[in-house]
Amino acid sequence: MNIDAALLEGIVKKVMSRIDAEADGAFDSLGIFEKMDDAIEAAAAAQRKYLDRSMADRARFVEAIRAVATNEENLAFMSKSTVDETGMGNYEHKLIKNRLAAEKSPGIEDLTTDALSGDDGLTIVEYSPFGVIGAITPTTNPTETIICNSIGMLAAGNTVVFSPHPRAKKVSIWLVRELNRALAAAGAPENLIVTVSEPSIENTNIMMAHPKVRMLVATGGPAIVKTVLSSGKKAIGAGAGNPPVVVDESANIEKAAKDIIDGCSFDNNLPCIAEKEVIVVDSAADYLIFNMKKQGAFEVKEPEAIERLAALVTKDGKSPRTEFVGKSAKYILEKAGIAAPDDTRVIIMETKEEHPFVQVELMMPILPIVRVDNVNEAIDMAVRVEHGNRHTAMIHSRNVDSLTKMAKLIQTTIFVKNGPSYAGIGVGGMGHTTFTIAGPTGEGLTSAKTFARRRRCVLVGGMDIR
Numbered sequence: 001m002n003i004d005a006a007l008l009e010g011i012v013k014k015v016m017s018r019i020d021a022e023a024d025g026a027f028d029s030l031g032i033f034e035k036m037d038d039a040i041e042a043a044a045a046a047q048r049k050y051l052d053r054s055m056a057d058r059a060r061f062v063e064a065i066r067a068v069a070t071n072e073e074n075l076a077f078m079s080k081s082t083v084d085e086t087g088m089g090n091y092e093h094k095l096i097k098n099r100l101a102a103e104k105s106p107g108i109e110d111l112t113t114d115a116l117s118g119d120d121g122l123t124i125v126e127y128s129p130f131g132v133i134g135a136i137t138p139t140t141n142p143t144e145t146i147i148c149n150s151i152g153m154l155a156a157g158n159t160v161v162f163s164p165h166p167r168a169k170k171v172s173i174w175l176v177r178e179l180n181r182a183l184a185a186a187g188a189p190e191n192l193i194v195t196v197s198e199p200s201i202e203n204t205n206i207m208m209a210h211p212k213v214r215m216l217v218a219t220g221g222p223a224i225v226k227t228v229l230s231s232g233k234k235a236i237g238a239g240a241g242n243p244p245v246v247v248d249e250s251a252n253i254e255k256a257a258k259d260i261i262d263g264c265s266f267d268n269n270l271p272c273i274a275e276k277e278v279i280v281v282d283s284a285a286d287y288l289i290f291n292m293k294k295q296g297a298f299e300v301k302e303p304e305a306i307e308r309l310a311a312l313v314t315k316d317g318k319s320p321r322t323e324f325v326g327k328s329a330k331y332i333l334e335k336a337g338i339a340a341p342d343d344t345r346v347i348i349m350e351t352k353e354e355h356p357f358v359q360v361e362l363m364m365p366i367l368p369i370v371r372v373d374n375v376n377e378a379i380d381m382a383v384r385v386e387h388g389n390r391h392t393a394m395i396h397s398r399n400v401d402s403l404t405k406m407a408k409l410i411q412t413t414i415f416v417k418n419g420p421s422y423a424g425i426g427v428g429g430m431g432h433t434t435f436t437i438a439g440p441t442g443e444g445l446t447s448a449k450t451f452a453r454r455r456r457c458v459l460v461g462g463m464d465i466r
């Protein structure tokens, strides 16, 4: 979509004035509550009412969510607001991500029934709701995760309490309100989707401990995933990644370079699936780097400049500095005092395996390249630097043995062969999308059925028509 700056400003002003008009104390409406306990009680009452609704109703409510998130004004507003509020990411790419979440997150069709009939009668096994789900959402994809989780969780018959990242509070609250407004218009019970007016770690803790919250879903870094897994409740953890890309001598190198730069630069490298380091066999390395530069990569060669960059964007080489997460390549280079063309998309450099750029999940368009002698070494290194996250990895190769070997050894939830990382979430690759990729707990690319319980219903005798 092309939307000019003046039009965008107009949309933002219009929506902001509506938010201001509503903000005068009306927090007990449209799913926003001052107290977390009240939000949960409301979601629990709503879930009871929701049980009486038909599958056709659920399908309509899912469509209402999709309609909110694909409305052009809403898309423009939430994408711009997210960049403004979090200071992270790229407006045009957020448009794509929000639309993707709205259009390709599965709805009720995901909830298939298993049936068994025979002399003893008929048994069905169906996906039933958990009840109230507590969902914790990240700064990196705040609205995408709310859209995608809302679709899947409501399709499965649940209600949801969101605990957004405090740094994405305004846009998250705005979205929850808009979803409630649309759900009300579609005839849904009130409070199927709720949150609090002041998201905080304290409120998240209240939510995690509340007996009426029956399932927890955490999309974020290792700390929050560990916390939900220690909660004593059914928990889904969608945690950190550090996706490596292997390139061997059999690959289509020109295409590999394009795919890698496209994937790595997407939303300034915020997606947890995005290419974070390249491991390339020596004989293909020079040509790969040459082609990456043709795709908008800028190579930093001097060791001193590489170390200056590392000191700037990491905290002692151990974690990324938040103020650089999701910033553009050009911005980062400017802050490091390095002159580069305006259209620079990704900063590349050659490093050793031990370098923090390889080891740390940076979430910025900085892409280290490590040379190795052969594809077996490359695969072994990729397994090491993925750190057992079981998240995402890529390979560019036309050697079936190498493709198979890496898939088996790395055991990531998403494994993309000969494509950009986002092919793994349904952009130019087959399959549905999700913004909650549950590696640690094994549900994989979550969808409605992930947020449901398996229940068996047995009718004894009869109903067998064979």
Ligand code: NAD
Binding pocket: 136, 137, 138, 139, 140, 141, 163, 164, 165, 166, 200, 201, 204, 205, 219, 220, 221, 222, 223, 224, 227, 237, 238, 239, 240, 241, 271, 272, 361, 435, 436, 437, 438, 439
């Ligand atoms: P983050 O861990 O800082 O925050 C995620 C959420 O957890 C936020 O809502 C935050 O408020 C909450 N939180 C964090 N620590 C908490 C604590 N101790 N107690 C209570 N609440 C707590 O992550 P972020 O910076 O927002 O997002 C980036 C991280 O999330 C990256 O590591 C990225 O890989 C990961 N991520 C994973 C997926 C996935 O699907 N696997 C998707 C998006 C992001």
